[in-house]
Amino acid sequence: MSSSTPPAAPDLAPNGEPFRVTPLENFPPPEKWDDWVELDAKSWPRRVEKRYSLIPTICFNCEAACGLVAYVDKSDLSIRKLEGNPFHPGSRGRNCAKGPATLNQIDDPERVLHPMKRVGPRGSGKFERVTWDHVLDTFAAQIRKALVEGRRTEVMYHVGRPGHDGYMDRVLQAWGVDGHNSHTNVCSAAARLGYALWQTVDRPSPDHANAKFILLLSSHLETGHYFNPHAQRIIEGKLAGAKLCAVDIRLSNTAAMADWWLAPHPGSEAFLLLAFAKVLLDEGTIDRDFVEEWTNWPEALQALAPERIAAAGGQARFDDFLAALRHHYAKYTPAAAEKECGVAAAKVVEVAREIGKAGRAFASHVWRNAASGNHGGWQVARCLHFLSVLVGAVGAEGGTNLNTADKFVPTPFAKPPPQKVWNELLFPREWPLSHHELSYLLPHLLLDGRGKLAAYFTRVYNPVWTNPDGMVWERVLRDEKLVELHAALTPVWSETAQYADYVLPMGVGAERHDLMSQETHAGRWIGFRQPVRRVAMERAGKPVEWSWQANPGEVWEEDEFWIALSWRIDPDGALGVRQWFESPYRKGERITVDEYYRWIFENSVPGLPEAAAKLGLAPLEYMRRHGCFEVKGSTYDTFKKPLAEKERAGTSDDAARRIVVKDGKPVGVLAEGAARVGLATPSRRFEVFSQTMVDWGWPEQALPGYIESHIHPKQLDPARGDYALVPIFRLPTLIHTRSANAKWLYELSNTNPVWIHPEDAQRLGGVQTQDLVRVSTRIGHFVNKAWVTEGVRPGVVACSHHLGRWRLFEEVGTDRWASALVTREEIAPGRIRIRRVKDIAPWKSSDRDSSRVWWTDGGVHQNLTFPVQPDPISGMHCWHQRVHVERARPEDRYGDVEVDTNKSMEVFREWMALARPAPGPDGLRRPLWFNRAVKPALEAYRMT
Ligand code: SF4
Numbered sequence: 001m002s003s004s005t006p007p008a009a010p011d012l013a014p015n016g017e018p019f020r021v022t023p024l025e026n027f028p029p030p031e032k033w034d035d036w037v038e039l040d041a042k043s044w045p046r047r048v049e050k051r052y053s054l055i056p057t058i059c060f061n062c063e064a065a066c067g068l069v070a071y072v073d074k075s076d077l078s079i080r081k082l083e084g085n086p087f088h089p090g091s092r093g094r095n096c097a098k099g100p101a102t103l104n105q106i107d108d109p110e111r112v113l114h115p116m117k118r119v120g121p122r123g124s125g126k127f128e129r130v131t132w133d134h135v136l137d138t139f140a141a142q143i144r145k146a147l148v149e150g151r152r153t154e155v156m157y158h159v160g161r162p163g164h165d166g167y168m169d170r171v172l173q174a175w176g177v178d179g180h181n182s183h184t185n186v187c188s189a190a191a192r193l194g195y196a197l198w199q200t201v202d203r204p205s206p207d208h209a210n211a212k213f214i215l216l217l218s219s220h221l222e223t224g225h226y227f228n229p230h231a232q233r234i235i236e237g238k239l240a241g242a243k244l245c246a247v248d249i250r251l252s253n254t255a256a257m258a259d260w261w262l263a264p265h266p267g268s269e270a271f272l273l274l275a276f277a278k279v280l281l282d283e284g285t286i287d288r289d290f291v292e293e294w295t296n297w298p299e300a301l302q303a304l305a306p307e308r309i310a311a312a313g314g315q316a317r318f319d320d321f322l323a324a325l326r327h328h329y330a331k332y333t334p335a336a337a338e339k340e341c342g343v344a345a346a347k348v349v350e351v352a353r354e355i356g357k358a359g360r361a362f363a364s365h366v367w368r369n370a371a372s373g374n375h376g377g378w379q380v381a382r383c384l385h386f387l388s389v390l391v392g393a394v395g396a397e398g399g400t401n402l403n404t405a406d407k408f409v410p411t412p413f414a415k416p417p418p419q420k421v422w423n424e425l426l427f428p429r430e431w432p433l434s435h436h437e438l439s440y441l442l443p444h445l446l447l448d449g450r451g452k453l454a455a456y457f458t459r460v461y462n463p464v465w466t467n468p469d470g471m472v473w474e475r476v477l478r479d480e481k482l483v484e485l486h487a488a489l490t491p492v493w494s495e496t497a498q499y500a501d502y503v504l505p506m507g508v509g510a511e512r513h514d515l516m517s518q519e520t521h522a523g524r525w526i527g528f529r530q531p532v533r534r535v536a537m538e539r540a541g542k543p544v545e546w547s548w549q550a551n552p553g554e555v556w557e558e559d560e561f562w563i564a565l566s567w568r569i570d571p572d573g574a575l576g577v578r579q580w581f582e583s584p585y586r587k588g589e590r591i592t593v594d595e596y597y598r599w600i601f602e603n604s605v606p607g608l609p610e611a612a613a614k615l616g617l618a619p620l621e622y623m624r625r626h627g628c629f630e631v632k633g634s635t636y637d638t639f640k641k642p643l644a645e646k647e648r649a650g651t652s653d654d655a656a657r658r659i660v661v662k663d664g665k666p667v668g669v670l671a672e673g674a675a676r677v678g679l680a681t682p683s684r685r686f687e688v689f690s691q692t693m694v695d696w697g698w699p700e701q702a703l704p705g706y707i708e709s710h711i712h713p714k715q716l717d718p719a720r721g722d723y724a725l726v727p728i729f730r731l732p733t734l735i736h737t738r739s740a741n742a743k744w745l746y747e748l749s750n751t752n753p754v755w756i757h758p759e760d761a762q763r764l765g766g767v768q769t770q771d772l773v774r775v776s777t778r779i780g781h782f783v784n785k786a787w788v789t790e791g792v793r794p795g796v797v798a799c800s801h802h803l804g805r806w807r808l809f810e811e812v813g814t815d816r817w818a819s820a821l822v823t824r825e826e827i828a829p830g831r832i833r834i835r836r837v838k839d840i841a842p843w844k845s846s847d848r849d850s851s852r853v854w855w856t857d858g859g860v861h862q863n864l865t866f867p868v869q870p871d872p873i874s875g876m877h878c879w880h881q882r883v884h885v886e887r888a889r890p891e892d893r894y895g896d897v898e899v900d901t902n903k904s905m906e907v908f909r910e911w912m913a914l915a916r917p918a919p920g921p922d923g924l925r926r927p928l929w930f931n932r933a934v935k936p937a938l939e940a941y942r943m944t
Contacts, residue, residue: 056627058529060509065516066091090520109845113553140568160461174580184436190876194381203403205519206363210398213358217366219252229520251791264341267709273383275337285356287392300689361398376707406519410604434875443476468866512557740818753787772888780899803859867907
């Protein structure tokens with residue numbers, strides 16, 4: 001691995017001493033993990049020895065999938081602590097605060113320990129304990145009926161944090177339903193579309209450790225995507241001399257560590273990036289060979305300047321393309337950027353020159369931030385990747401790779417065929433190019449009369465709280481005609497679970513199986529999440545059939561739940577479901593979770609069987625003991641790989657189009673003097689020009705471009721108190737909705753004030769820190785405390801989306817570590833007010849710490865006041881809000897949230913009217929080359 005040798009840092013060396021990042025020096029060696037002895041800290045000053053089984057697993061508290069090692073006390077099989085796994089290639093033993101806090105989640109006295117069934121009306125807070133058998137029978141009957149009656153769009157699984165790679169896709173295809181819904185369109189769909197238009201692959205993998213210049217459009221170093229594995233490599237890169245530029249509206253911790261902090265007007269980021277591109281083009285600091293060989297520039301030239309081709313006698317010349325490109329982007333001058341973005345022209349030039357200087361070693365990343373905040377935000381990612389393409393940094397050492405090059409997803413033992421139906425509750429015809437499901441519009445679509453749900457599973461998903469317009473979610477989740485049967489699969493109570501028919505406890509990171517692999521760096525690895533107490537019991541000679549028999553209470557895991565449920569849906573195999581859940585080792589018998597992973601480790605992970613054999617272990621045992629495996633080291637330039645002899649057989653070369661063709665279809669490219677694999681785009685190259693955008697009704701977006709945001713300064717009237725609200729930044733210590741059960745984390749972070757610049761505070765009548773302000777959106781308002789700080793741009797206010805948890809009942813609802821007790825009142829028809837009646841306060845429980853809770857705040861839930869704002873192309877919810885800010889009124893109280901749900905549908909329809917619906921060419925619902933979650937069969941793509 002290129003980043004395994006820590007570099008010296010000349011500019012940080014104290015007293016001239018070289019300063020090095022050191023690997024962990026003090027960790028139990030793996031050969032002692034079966035029986036590790038430590039002195040018990042709590043028994044001090046007595047020397048009491050404790051014997052532990054050390055069992056690796058994978059953190060489930062964000063997407064990064066860092067390695068953890070659980071210390072299981074051999075005397076009572078309790079989990080005493082979790083530390084970083086130093087042998088995990090992504091995290092290398094380093095975790096953020098959320099990793100070790102997994103222990104809080106396991107020991108949380110508020111957690112759901114048994115399956116619960118609602119006994120009062122939905123939302124009444126009345127539940128009783130039931131058996132897993134009852135749950136399985138109830139849902140199996142409901143799903144079976146839907147399948148038998150051909151209602152294959154009425155079974156829906158809606159996931160927040162997947163935490164696995166593909167397991168559930170397989171289950172849903174085995175059932176033959178089009179029912180996978182995700183959270184992606186409130187998260188990353190916009191950025192994904194921007195990347196996918198270039199290269200099909202929708203995620204970047206920056207090689208920070210080897211970069212010379214790093215450009216981040218997020219508070220990435222501290223809280224962003226792949227937070228800890230990336231953060232440590234960004235610092236390594238910096239220690240080796242890389243420069244860092246953070247583009248962030250806030251002075252985040254990342255910005256504070258950066259060489260350049262640029263805070264453009266929110267929504268103007270794409271303009272800024274195009275200004276960088278113009279400097280590169282004008283100064284010629286591009287990788288000419290890369291752009292010529294690896295982009296579809298002839299198509300771009302044809303679109304931009306066909307007259308140049310005509311003048312050259314029909315020949316497309318690369319220099320003409322560059323001239324046309326310079327002409328196309330002529331208006332994005334540094335001076336224009338200064339005007340549009342509010343960033344000094346000199347800084348624009350400075351940063352652009354650093355990008356040009358870094359060349360192939362230019363690493364960049366955007367995930368949420370500007371991409372997910374703005375109408376047209378997907379162009380931010382496209383423009384950012386434009387820079388990487390221009391300097392030839394894609395796939396290069398120190399550059400920005402395709403995530404598929406740095407991620408490993410193994411195949412399971414049998415793959416069901418794709419479903420033959422298309423669910424318009426997931427992919428409505430209005431948004432044919434949406435990158436993922438229009439997940440946050442589900443209640444609006446249901447209220448629009450577009451269907452109903454027979455069985456609805458929310459899994460690690462809390463839409464009432466996480467999504468915009470949560471009160472419309474609440475309305476639909478209460479409606480038994482629209483949602484007939486709802487199970488919340490969750491480790492904890494939540495704002496959504498309280499409206500469910502069943503609350504089904506599922507394990508946290510140390511209580512479940514999953515496979516995880518992420519693009520944390522230039523390398524590929526696979527991590528094995530496992531229920532550590534179950535593994536400890538099995539090591540101690542106490543085998544268990546189901547993980548819930550080893551976890552606290554009857555906490556289960558989804559893998560086994562889906563196997564058991566599928567078996568009951570189709571007990572005799574007549575529906576064709578059961579066959580996918582039969583053991584590959586014991587014909588006709590139900591597969592076990594051990595067998596599922598055993599098959600994968602034996603057959604689908606290159607090098608693992610051999611590595612295991614060297615240690616005298618079976619592959620499954622290797623993964624149980626080590627928790628991870630490095631699949632392959634170097635991953636650069638994968639798209640440049642020459643076609644293998646086998647792949648070349650039966651092909652012909654289309655020299656004019658520079659592609660390799662087989663049976664009329666492109667299967668590779670002719671580039672750099674050879675036939676190579678290329679990409680999966682229509683041109684098989686990076687697409688600077690997208691014919692797809694033209695064909696699907698968006699010709700004006702065929703190239704990387706700038707779309708004015710819905711919060712463009714033109715839309716704001718400062719004299720009226722209008723501001724742009726940036727509501728999507730994270731705190732490094734919290735998770736969106738799953739950290740309410742972690743006392744250590746809430747002790748660290750328990751308030752989310754509104755950031756206001758001092759100039760704006762003056763304009764608002766001398767608002768001071770801690771004063772209450774009312775922030776009004778199109779559909780409501782919230783009342784929060786002000787934090788007056790120069791760490792935010794004037795004209796912009798900001799509020800973290802991580803806090804403001806609430807519960808309706810003292811005994812049932814979101815954890816008391818994190819939530820305030822509130823009342824919910826309908827103060828006028830459709831007008832809902834949430835008002836806090838009790839702060840966070842100490843309470844008595846089995847955990848003595850609960851009586852020591854000293855924090856009272858917990859923050860304010862702003863998302864309830866946001867209308868849905870679906871981007872007309874990507875479908876991403878555009879999170880930023882145009883708001884009116886004023887001092888709180890006499891009737892306002894801290895934490896008040898008021899929403900007019902009558903206006904919600906009005907705003908939904910306004911935004912929907914901006915979309916350009918399918919069908920596209922050939923009567924299709926969506927371009928076939930676009931990826932789609934749980935992709936259906938071709939026949940489902942045709943609109944009838
Ligand atoms: S960054 Fe933190 S929360 Fe995310 S996986 Fe790693 S330790 Fe867990």
